[in-house]
Amino acid sequence: MSDKISTFFISVGEPSGDIHAAKLVLSLKKISPNIKFIGNGGDKMIEAGVNVKNHIDKMSIMGFVEVLKNYNSLSKIFKNTVSEIKTSKPDKILLVDYPGFNLRLVKKIKNLDIPITYFILPQTWAWKENRILFMKKTISNFISIFPFETNWYNSKGLKTYYPGHPFLDNEYGRDKDNQFLKKHNLKNNDSLLVLLPGSRQQEINYHWPIFLEIIFLLKNELPSLRFCLVKSSNVIIKNIPDFIIIEPSATNALKHGTAAISSSGTVNLECALAKVPTIVCYKTSYINWIIFKIFGKVDFISIVNLIVEEKIIPEFIQNEMTSKKMLPHLLEYLLPSSKARRETIEKYKNIRTKLGSPGVFDRAAKHIISEKDNEKQIR
Numbered sequence: 001m002s003d004k005i006s007t008f009f010i011s012v013g014e015p016s017g018d019i020h021a022a023k024l025v026l027s028l029k030k031i032s033p034n035i036k037f038i039g040n041g042g043d044k045m046i047e048a049g050v051n052v053k054n055h056i057d058k059m060s061i062m063g064f065v066e067v068l069k070n071y072n073s074l075s076k077i078f079k080n081t082v083s084e085i086k087t088s089k090p091d092k093i094l095l096v097d098y099p100g101f102n103l104r105l106v107k108k109i110k111n112l113d114i115p116i117t118y119f120i121l122p123q124t125w126a127w128k129e130n131r132i133l134f135m136k137k138t139i140s141n142f143i144s145i146f147p148f149e150t151n152w153y154n155s156k157g158l159k160t161y162y163p164g165h166p167f168l169d170n171e172y173g174r175d176k177d178n179q180f181l182k183k184h185n186l187k188n189n190d191s192l193l194v195l196l197p198g199s200r201q202q203e204i205n206y207h208w209p210i211f212l213e214i215i216f217l218l219k220n221e222l223p224s225l226r227f228c229l230v231k232s233s234n235v236i237i238k239n240i241p242d243f244i245i246i247e248p249s250a251t252n253a254l255k256h257g258t259a260a261i262s263s264s265g266t267v268n269l270e271c272a273l274a275k276v277p278t279i280v281c282y283k284t285s286y287i288n289w290i291i292f293k294i295f296g297k298v299d300f301i302s303i304v305n306l307i308v309e310e311k312i313i314p315e316f317i318q319n320e321m322t323s324k325k326m327l328p329h330l331l332e333y334l335l336p337s338s339k340a341r342r343e344t345i346e347k348y349k350n351i352r353t354k355l356g357s358p359g360v361f362d363r364a365a366k367h368i369i370s371e372k373d374n375e376k377q378i379r
Contacts (some may be wrong), residue, residue: 006032009090010039010050011081011105013059013098015199015232016266018042020120020361021096021164025050027365036089040081043233053084057234057295058102073222074101080155082108089114094368095139103131110138117141119369120163121160121201125152141371143364147354148307164356165269169250173273180252184228184245191258191334194276196250198263199232200373206283208237208264213323214261214330215241221331228253230267259333259341261326264301268313272304272351277344279326280304281316307354312347 008028013023022044025037030048037049042056054077085093092115097104099122106116116139124131125148135142135158142160144150153160175181181188195215197207218225227244227369230253231237240246247253250267254260254274262268264282271278280302300341305311314329316322 004093005034005036007036007038007088007090008092008094009088010037010041010045010086010094010096011098011102012039012041012045012096013056013101015042015056015234017097017120018044018056021045021094022048022050023166023169023361024096024119024364024368026095027361028368030362031369038084038090039094055081059098064327078104078108081105085109085112085114091115092117092368094119099123099131103135106138107134112198115140117143118370119143119364119368120145121149121153123149125149132158141368146307147356148309155322161364161367162356163367164358164360166360167266167270168352168355168358169360170270170273172251172255174255175252180247180256184247186226186256188246188265190226191222192228192253192256193330193334194250194253194257194271195227195229195244195258195272196260196262196264196267197229197237198265199235201235202284203263203282204235204237206285207281207321208239210281210283210321210323211261212239212241214326215244217323217327218330218334219243221327222334225334228257258336259330263331264315264317266303268302268304269307269351272313272348275345275348276299277313277341278304279314279316279325279329279333281321283318283321304348304351308347312344316369319345328376 010021012018021041025048028035038051038053040054041050046052058073059077063094095118097120098355118139121142121144142153144153144160144162145165147162148161150162153350171182195211197204197211215227229244230250231246250270254276255272257276260271260276260278262271262278262280264280268280270276282301300306300311301317302313303313304313316326332338
């Protein structure tokens with residue numbers, strides 16, 4: 001890329017995308033300091049120097065019913081986004097995850113002839129495969145964060161680059177200076193259950209009451225057990241017991257976690273890389289669940305199980321998500337010498353082997369800069 005000032009517009013809609021996009025921006029700046037970044041994002045992107053036009057606090061919504069409830073506010077943000085792109089006339093558009101919004105955005109701006117890169121791709125292998133042809137016609141550059149997904153997209157005729165998974169750039173060994181332990185008044189030998197109820201408000205609303213049931217059952221069974229709730233700044237969680245410590249960073253909590261209970265999502269993968277045995281759960285509205293059952297095409301909901309193509313961590317979905325069913329699995333994972341704990345940690349080793357090596361964002365940034373512009377994959 002030349003020394004002229006280029007403008008990149010980044011479209012992000014939820015917390016994990018904000019984190020990944022911020023790291024990608026920093027890597028892009030190392031290669032080309034003259035790039036100016038604007039777009040939709042959160043606090044991490046702001047810290048990285050992005051001029052954020054629409055904040056993700058009002059965008060982090062998932063599920064058919066929830067989108068309908070927030071249609072007016074999302075529609076306003078969408079119109080603002082289109083207007084901003086037309087006004088700023090960026091040299092490149094970077095889409096990060098958030099497919100419902102971002103693919104609709106592509107439809108609206110496709111005639112502007114601005115090259116589009118999609119980082120963290122829509123999971124069309126799970127459902128809505130019919131989106132593939134549209135994506136092929138309108139998007140210039142595809143960057144996946146899963147090896148099996150990369151193979152799937154390439155098999156459909158979309159040339160897709162795999163730099164590795166973003167979590168490979170995180171450090172998961174225990175802090176040498178024990179800052180996390182000191183911050184939360186923990187001892188080095190404390191058993192710690194990491195609570196990951198979700199990063200969206202509707203996930204919290206469905207999950208937290210069941211998490212609370214499990215917490216009190218475990219407190220009765222294991223009085224010395226400590227609990228750490230990973231809480232995103234964009235959600236409200238009520239009725240948090242006083243004995244629970246609160247931490248904004250899943251990475252920091254998992255470095256010291258004994259076991260975890262987690263909402264389905266990419267954080268499951270972080271649990272695996274941190275070698276923390278985890279049970280995965282998810283509950284949503286009845287309508288959302290029926291839609292998923294009809295159109296979903298995957299055997300598992302946890303990305304960990306999908307990567308290794310077997311159920312190495314238990315999943316409790318919808319009506320199966322009860323404290324009675326999950327408690328025995330958590331008790332096994334919390335016992336240092338249990339067979340289930342040893343076997344799960346052993347199987348986690350395959351995950352890192354499949355995902356690759358650190359340096360993910362630098363490789364992705366180099367690919368974005370070097371990729372030829374204005375070349376859709378078919379005309």
